[in-house]
Amino acid sequence: MSKSTKSTDKEADEPDVQKREAQKIKTLTDLPGIGPATAQKLIEAGYSTLESIAVASPQELSATIGIPLATAQKAIKAAREALNIRFKTALELKLERLTVGKITTGSKALDELLGGGVETRTITEFFGEYGTGKCxxxxxxxxxxxxxxxxxxxxxxxxxxxxxxxxxxxxxxxxxxxxxxxxxxxxxxxxxxxxxxxxxxxxxxxxxxxxxxxxxxxxxxxxxxxxxxxxxxxxxxxxxxxxxxxxxxxxxxxxxxxxxxxxxxxxxxxxxxxxxxxxxxxxxxxxxxxxxxxxNTQLCHQLSVNVQLPPDKGGLNGKAVYIDSEGTFRWERIESMARALGLDVEKTMENILYIRAVNSDHQMAIVEELAEIIPEQNIKLVVVDSVTGHFRAEYPGRENLALRQQKLNRHLHQLMRLAEIYNIAVVITNQVMARPDVFYGDPTQAVGGHVLYHAPGVRVQLRKSKGNKRIARVVDAPHLPEGEAVFAITEIGIRDAAD
CATH class of the missing domain: 2.170.16.10 (Hedgehog/Intein (Hint) domain)
Structure with a gap:
């Protein structure tokens, strides 16, 4: 066999070798250059999973735990290969798209508007006329x-x-x-x-x-x-x-x-x-x-219940995390929604992990912690209600606008990484404000500016209609046509509106 033939065979084998090496990597200590002592430092610094290593920057990892930049680069590369984070063909993306899960909203009309329900691997934003926090x-x-x-x-x-x-x-x-x-x-x-x-x-x-x-x-x-x-x-x-x-x-x-x-x-x-x-x-x-x-709120509560349903009933057999920044969570609504679906009420409530975010830094820290909680607890839905409330309150005025938007952008990218890496649904709610320069049409727009216009994969505007009816309108989604659907908020949860 000629030298050139041997060289070609060796090159052909390299991808297979890399694939086998990536399959061996299951824990932090399996990464190149990461021993037990370094792994402990990573865990203490908040890098406790392969996913958290894969999405880190080499400079950030090197500076945080004091390892050479080259070691950080090798560890990150190995983590990404182990998690299959690489260039993919369009065919591979198509096959990956088939693994996307969907959670029913409880309304067939709203599900149809959303292409079958609220999707995993993306952020879905619902914004409406007002927030809550009632006393x-x-x-x-x-x-x-x-x-x-x-x-x-x-x-x-x-x-x-x-x-x-x-x-x-x-x-x-x-x-x-x-x-x-x-x-x-x-x-x-x-x-x-x-x-x-x-x-x-x-x-x-x-x-x-x-x-x-x-x-x-x-x-x-x-x-x-x-x-x-x-x-x-x-x-x-x-x-x-x-x-x-x-x-x-x-x-x-x-x-x-x-x-x-x-x-x-x-x-x-x-x-x-x-x-x-x-x-x-x-x-x-x-x-x-x-x-x-x-x-004295509705869609986020319903999704937190519905995600627990089996796939044949519109769920993902998973748990939900509810991050509440405005005091909107009401367990009695969960109770009535669960009972209406024939679910065990106490078990349903146990499967919703609730936490109140007291400020924007706390809200971002909670999302960082989710990298550990999601795989351990079989989390399939993360709700942030609302995503902009604390940022808007803590950074008022034009002089703080740039800082607020930078911080909000980091937070949204945190949520995007979680959705993509763990194949979960992320739902955020947002406040609206009135534009004084609009004299015709709808003068309201979602808070958050261009940062929020581009981060969510699906953006849905909610507005009130007659009685208990609400109108949902898809205002931005790369794979969905613009359209509207009418649904109802009933005593037992989100349902189709009666004619």
Whole structure:
């Protein structure tokens, strides 16, 4: 055999050798140049998986744990080969695309709009009219029935009354007491007043509140993102308290008669004290003695339940992680959604890993930790609700815009890496703002600028329709046509809208 033939054979064998070497790599110590001591340093620095090594830069890895740049480059290259992160042919991408999983939303119309459901290996963004985060100050009056007796009491006194008889439990960032023995008036999806039992009263400490004053001595003191029912000249809409302006009309219902009370002052105040909320299942609102409709969130909750379903029912047989930056998570909605699907309620709730992000740095640190949690816990869905809330609050004004966008960009790339490497679905919600320069069409746009315009693979705008109906519109997706779908938020979750 000639020398040139031997050389050709050797070159032909090299890819197979590299493939066999990559298949041998299962742990950090299997990487070239990484022994037990170096592996321990990597773990302590947050690089505990092959995936975290594969997406790191050589300079970052070298500086963090003090290894030569060449060693870092070899380790990263080996990790990428082991994870099959390389150039691929279009045919390989097609075959890889067939492994993409989809989670049903609960609505066939919405699933069809999304090409079969919410996909893995990408970020899906839902943005709508307002965020949440709903609570009232202690002196807020509550109208309720105890048997046949009508009682008007402040919510703080009611909380302490229930604390004495029912006891108090820690929940989320605050406390809850049971309140199922009283009845409150609520407005259902069709605008009718119904009587329902609240499940709990919730309290937590907050730094700021918004004071809204209106005609007839109306005074409302709530958290900034608390939705308040107002009339916009054409219909009644929910509006965050922070966005209410003098001249807006509050909607009140007294003796089944709708009244409008004009707002004349809105003021942000320091509070640094507890606020309270009545947790009302199904309708999530109650009527105050003045008749004001007080709101107390849906798609992310439904996906967190549906991901646990078997594939033949639209799920992925996996768990969900719910990162809550606005206090929007409500376990009672999970309970009702799970029960409607015939799932074990307690097991369903155990399969949702919840964490409250207290600021933007904490939010990013949580996502870093997910590299370890996802493979260990069989996570198939990560929800960030909302993705921009903390960034917007911590970096206000044009002078901080560049820094905010850089940090938000890093965060979105964290989430993109998780989606692609672990083949999971990532769902983010986003706030919207009004553009004063738009006089025709929809004046709202998602917060986050161009960074958020390009990062998510699928962007969906949600807006209110009549009653409990919502309209979803695909505004950006490389593989989906633009279109709209109507779905409904019902007592048992997301469903198709009734004709």
């Amino acid at each position: 009232f100050v202690g002196p807020t009056l509550v109208k309720y029935y105890r048997g046949a007796e009508l009682v008007v009491n402040d919510i703080e006194s009611l909380y302490h009354e229930k604390k004495k008889t029912e006891g108090e439990s820690r929940f989320d960032g605050g406390y809850i007491v049971r309140a199922s023995d009283i009845i409150v008036e609520s407005v259902d999806a069709n605008g009718r007043i119904v009587k329902v039992s609240p499940s709990f009263i919730y309290k937590e400490k907050v730094p700021l509140i918004v004071e809204v004053k209106g005609e007839g001595d109306v005074k409302l003191e709530v958290t900034p993102r608390h939705p308040v029912l107002v009339y916009d000249g054409a219909s009644s809409i929910w509006k965050p308290a922070i966005e209410i302006k003098p001249g807006d009309n509050l909607v009140s219902i007294m003796n089944n008669e709708v009244k409008l009370q004009r707002v004349y002052r809105v003021e942000i105040k320091e509070h640094n004290d507890y606020v309270y909320d009545l947790v009302v299942p199904r309708h999530h609102n109650f009527l105050s003695p003045e008749g004001l409709v007080l709101h």
